[in-house]
Amino acid sequence: MTWLPDGRYVDDAPYIDTTDLSAPERQEFDAPSWVLIWRRFKRHRLGLIAGLFLLICYLILPIAGFIAPYTPNERSAEYLYSPPQEINLWHEGRFVGPFVYPTTATADLVNYRWTYETDTTRPMPLEFFCEGGTYNLFGFIPSDTHLVCAPPGATIFLWGSDRLGRDVFSRILYGAQLSLTVGLIGITVSFVLGIFFGSIAGYFGGKTDWAINRVIEILRSLPELPLWLALSAAVPSNWGPVSVFFIISIILGILDWPGLARAVRSKFLSLREEEYVRAAEMMGARPARVIRRHLLPNFMSHLIASATLSIPAMILGETALSFLGLGLRAPAVSWGVMLNDAQNLASIEIYPWTAIPMLPIIIVVLAFNFLGDGLRASLDPYKS
């Protein structure tokens, strides 16, 4: 560096007067955009963990029967309202491997509860890859091998048992099969409809907007309650609970879209005035493309958040519906069904483990949330 006498400073690093166009790293910009998104997503630690967790959850679904020690409606008549049991490894300082202590139930006719006594003198090692109730692996392969079973004469109620002596843990595993799948159909339906109608209303405006808005208004003015009541009378009685619920979740989806559609519409009414939309149109982009490439990405965060939020609503939708005689019922098992059974004071105060299904719901919902947030963050251009 040089200070010239007239108070000037001049840089004296060598100066080359050509714009250096360094050879571009081809892969970087050749990669399709999903790869770029994935790369950024990977950096979002919590989102990644949540995603992995959910992946595992969904992978477990088809083999839930194998992992669960019991089948969902298997009742242990002698063990009603059994509290959660511990699985121990050491007995009196000696390593035994995973085992349980046998318990015995007595009816306490003073307090009207079942009381359990644990016999801590007899460790009973768990059995692995053992035979138990039959279930369908992957939904169609009948099997009766379970990962763990209780040894004869003992039980393994990791999270306790319910009023009929059914294993809460196993039921949660089986319940996941329904809770994590069927509801998503409704969400999909409502999102597809909501985004479709919302976008065209918001983007085209004018008459299209008017017509769609009237439909939305009318749909929303008619509360769902009478519909559910009519439905519960109309559904053919020999339909299984799952198919009823399937239909219902689709109907829920069909009824649910107007809310999303209005949000999409109003945002698009504003976004369509943006200069880049104008620019795209001037380049000849068709409405579908403008909506897909320019408008929707700018509303993605909201959509992701909304989708995440619909999940608990869909999982729990049945609890509300069951008040009306709709929704899932035994022998189908879902988290909502289980919580429904737990909707009384005794479950809160005396048999708190029957309310355990709240945990997986919360965890799954949080996982979806973090996954969604990770996705949102990796779509956010301003974060690197």
Add this chain to the structure above:
Amino acid sequence: MMFLRYAVYRFVTMLLTLVVVSVMVFVIINLPPGDYLSNQIAELRATGQAEGVAKAEFLRTEYALDRPLWEQYLIWAGFAPGPQGFSGLIQGNFGWSFEFDRPVGEIVGDALWLTVLVNLAAVLFVYVVALPLGVVAAARSETWVDYSAAFVGYLGLATPNFLLALILFYYGHKYFDLPIGGLMDPIYEGEPMSWPKVKSILIHMIVPTFVIGTSGAAAMMQRLRANMLDELSKPYVETARAKGLAPAKLLAKYPLRMAFNPFVADIGNLLPAMVSGSVLVSVVLGLQTIGPFLLAALKSQDQFLAGFVLMFVALLTLIGTMISDMLLVLLDPRIRYGARGQ
């Protein structure tokens, strides 16, 4: 001027929609087979109340429910003269409730304002809780504030309303001596407003507000957070920051207003959604709102009562959408409802 014209136009549209909705409401409540009186008679017989049967039969002759449906509709809506001349919804006669044996207007009178009160409280709760939390969660995204807000929000969302209410009631009563159920201490019922009554209502509203509000709050918080995050990196926020605005004010004035767009779109549905969404909650919590009336009326096919409540909710929805449409224009000056390229 432009705005005024739009408002008038929107109002007229609303009225027309209301007529359409009223037709649909009427059809829906008459859809299930059977009617109130036959059910009633069956119920009376089932419980061996020979006495009531005569009365129900009497009502049938008295209310001449034998006309064709379309005629019944016109009479109900007030477009055609009934046995007593023009006396329908638009004339302010809401009909008679068979179930409660009183004019509909009399029954829902109290319930209406309690409904609006409870739901307004819930809406208020949603806004008071979710708005700042959503903004803070966005401003401090991916910190413990954000995560705990999400956790608490989803906790409320993932617990069935009734279970949540039960838990809150039980422990609230046990540890804070909160009342269980109801909307005010029954001794204040029908009393004129007084300070103790207000206090009683407030105390009773804690749990219902919380229960009805939590799911809404979580939803609003997370969506708001997402929308805010989109806005936070926009250049105009930097400009505002360069002006030296304090963070709270800055967030509230600039990005929040932008992020608010999808919520304004939904403002119209806030009240009606809570009214119809809180029906079951109200039923199990024993709130004297309109929800239990609706459910009872629908189940027993008490058609005038059901019809009125449904029309009330529909009216709320329509007014709400109208307001939201108008607010949207005020919120975002760029929005025009015209068609593309005009």
Add this chain to the structure above:
Amino acid sequence: APAISETSFWAMEVLNGDLPSIERRIPMDPLIVDLPAKGRSYGTQGGTLRTMVSRSKDVRQMVVYGYARLVGYDHNYDLVPDILRAVDEVEGRKFTLHLRRGHRWSDGAPFTSADFEYWWRHVALNEELSPTGPPEFMRVDGTLADIRFPDPYRVVIEWPAPNPQFLQVLAQASPPFIYRPSHYLKQYHVEFADPDELAAHIRAARVRGWAALHNKVDNMYKFDNPALPTLQPWIKATPGDGSRQLFVRNPYYHRIDGRGVQLPYIDVVEMTVVGAGLIAAKANAGEADLQARGIDFRDISILKKGETDGGNYHTLLWANGAASQIAIYPNLNFADPVWRDVIRDVRFRRALSLGIDRRMINRALYFGLATEGGMTALPQSPLYDLTQLYSWAIYYPAKANALLDEMGLTARTPAGIRKLPDGRPMEFVVETAGERQEVENALAIITDTWRDIGIKLVMRPLDRDILRNRVYAGVTMAATWYGWDNGLPGPQTPPDYLAPTQQEFFAWPMWGQYYQTGGAAGQPPNMPEPQRLMELLNAWNHSATDAERRAIWHEMLEIHADQQYGIGILAEAPQPVVVNNALRNVPEQAKWAWDPGAHFGVHRIDEFYFQDPLQQVTQ
């Protein structure tokens, strides 16, 4: 007669001259209750009894609980005169009702035969008020009763043939009020009222005519009009249908205890309308002094916990008085012809019953405290028969399988489900009113045991009204409900609910309709046993002696036990009753029944009292 003491509650009014003194308020020949004879203690007046209901229209429970009837059941379920001083019965067809002299309505107006006359001449026979004519029990074989009113204290009702059910009907939980406060109602009756005043009343009430107005104010059972004079122990004091209803003691009530204290003991009943799901929580919090309604057995543990946590109450377990706590009704009128034929085969119904492990259900749901067995008269009933209880009602899957095989239902699906004659798998759909979880739980257990006999149970919870409409329409294969409401019949109890006369008996909705509509709807019974039931009912209706009636009853119960029209599962399920620790005279062991019993009514709630009423008031 004992010296009568003034009630402190009304002392002020009496002093001010607003109310006559006690001697002039009670009848000259009051009903004197001999409490020690019932094993009860004398109490003191005062206190407020808090109880809860779940719907505002349940204020009528006060008429049920109060249980002041012309004749009523006593604690042995015998019919005794109550409001009436006495009833004379001649050949079961002529009844002379003797009123108490000086008996007054709750507003002080005398209660006389004119009130019966008003009802009969101006209500029951008024075509506008009763478009379908007087109620059915006033007819025998289509002939209306002949009623005479010889003097203010006598009413004579007479039919050409016996009407054995007449007095039982009067004693129902929800009785027909064959008397009305004429002095009050006349102002609303077109035949008596001044036309201008009547018109003004009609306008004020915003109703369409005088008949509607009369109906509106005349609600002896609904109990929603505080101005309507009553004979019940408590009178409604709160107008409107708010969620808190107060009932104050009737100053003219006709019962006194052996010491001359006017009943009821308790001054005020406070009835609060509470969400159904919260009743247990509120009871647990000690907010009820007497509560059974809205409490299920499954709440017992939390109630017991509340007791130990210092809630000032204890919980009794009464036995439910319905003939069955849970019963399954295969629909003999089911629309599907193949299924209908199967269901009509008695072997099928017996197999179903044999396939139920009642012990397991009892244990899982009621700690084994209920009585297992089919639907029949309960042990307290004079008609009880142990063999009927166990007829086809023990768990015997092998026998069940044999029966089904015998029917020819031997083909099975790969899953082991039997096939119908037309090849469909036997998916037996049981619809329930999805209000009671115990039903669901019981069905869950039954599902397992029925699977062993090759029948797949499909449970379908519905709303109560929807369920009913579906059953009536014949589209329900089977439904669950309680058993007969009256599990404690006596020979005099009308056995109509055992015969196919009611569509509310879910096994034969169509036959019931046919009877109820006089043939306009439904179908006539076309199976021998139900036809026999009809004959028996007819015979009972014309029976004159108890022996005759007892025989008829026995045969009818026998047919039911044998035919398993309603497959009972459990009876006498324990009903928790929450009782304030200071409340006395509440029986430890009792029946909780609607009819006969009127819930608390038969236990005479007016004899309950607070140990220390003053403390109770301030609480």
Add this chain to the structure above:
Amino acid sequence: MTPLLDIQDLSIGFGTQGPVVDGVSFQVMPGQTCALVGESGSGKTLTCRSVLRILPDTAQVRSGSIRFGPGDTGQDLLMLSARSMRAVRGDRISMIFQEPMRSLSPLHRLGDQVAEVLRLHRRMRPPAARQAVLETFERVGFADPMRAFRAYPFEMSGGMRQRAMIAMAMVAKPDLLIADEPTTALDVTTQAQVLGLIKDLQQETGMAVILVTHDLGVVANMAETVVVMNKGRVMEQGPAAAVLGAPAHGYTAKLFAAAPMIPQVAAPARAPTHSDLILDLRGVSKTYSVRAGGWKKPLQVTACRDVDLALPRGKTLAVVGESGSGKTTCARIALGAEMPDPGGTVHFCPGQGMEQIHVHDMTRAQRTAFQRQAQMVFQDPYSSLSPRMRVQEALTEPMEIHGIGTRAQRRDKAAEVLRWVGLSPDMLGRFPHAFSGGQRQRLSIARALTLDPVLLVCDEPTSALDVSVQDQILTLLEDIRDRAGLSYLFISHDLAVVARIADEVAVMRQGVVVEQAPPDTLFYNPRHPYTKALIAAQPEPDVTRPIDLGLVARGAGTPDTWPEPYRFEGSVAPDLMELDPGHLVRCHA
């Protein structure tokens, strides 16, 4: 004298890459103006932003200190607590952002956004603040300050928004004003007015200014010291006279050599022939109605009135004129993005002898073809690039829309056009916000070029470019024009650029064309008072020949003060008269 602002060894970088601002040091004296010039993308904006600590989230300050404050009271801004920093922002230091279009909140009225500063830092009540704002608006050249106060940003022209931004920065009279290319969107007379205002303020309050600009003329007229930057480093720094007079560094010398100038013309050009017109605007007017707020009647704003423009094939028609005179509006109408008021027509002829297309009444096929052949470079490149599309997607999108080439071909083409405009293809993976202003402008040009159009409408395409890059771009445009016969409708404020590239120039004022002629004719013999004012107001990069800001800022004044033949009032303008062949002037005969 101690410096008011002392930046020492400032380095800023992104991610793991090398620094984009590298060891920058310079000082700003109180009351003085320090000009920051340099190559586009050399880190000027980042340096300025780091003073206010509003760098993008992803930027890291790697070293350096920024001391601010007179004398010993100086504090290191980088160390200040967030709270104290807030007190500095907007009050003691304020900034005019480079891209005013994006930097204003779209939902708030301009007046409100500007007045906020006063309410915040001067604790003024609304009426007082409003008064002050209106005054400042007037001083930055708003003809109707009240309308500007009420307007939303999208209702304003680019220059108007920039002036609002300037007003916002200056209204609170800060100690240090950072002006990042404050006049790029302004015509020269307005520019003079704004610069004059800055000068005035400096005199009044002793405000110091950091002026980032590409216009060496502006530097010469405003700055006491000059800092020249290139590739993140300071190349040369010193007193303006010395640096401008005798650049010591190679880059500086090269930069100054590239500065275009208004040529001294000896003779007027020949009249242009209007035979094969590619674009023909006839009688185009545009009236907007603006919400007046409340229940008031909406306001009618005439953006342009009765404009006739004819663009011969292969030629360049330049439009210059006052900010807010309707240039952009005309351009948008020309491309069919906006409907003209009834009566106006726009015709487009895709090739010689081909059928003319009515731009506002096309069939679907015609529209597709038109949209492929006619492209626009937007005045505001930032807003016209979708914020969630990577550059690669943005550049390939036009080709995708029209189904041109395979994926790989499209990508190669994108990389190629990027190279044309002097950007490196490794920027393809970036999002638009991660560029400097000038780079974005070039992206916008690059995107317009990907389709090989026949007509290009450029709305101030080079305003944010330093002179050497500008030269490069202009050369590129000329090349393509000569090679592929491209026609340009070229909107600019820079008369020197216009002089270089245009075949014909239309001068607009208040929505009407006041004079139209080939550039040589125009510079030889400007007839209209407004044209004259414009030419006089063009600053020259020579410290010894400063223009009188006050004088030229007055420009030609309002139309009703013009000399007789040109004068008009309201909307009744005289017709365009052909004074000489090909030289049209709006005057009374």
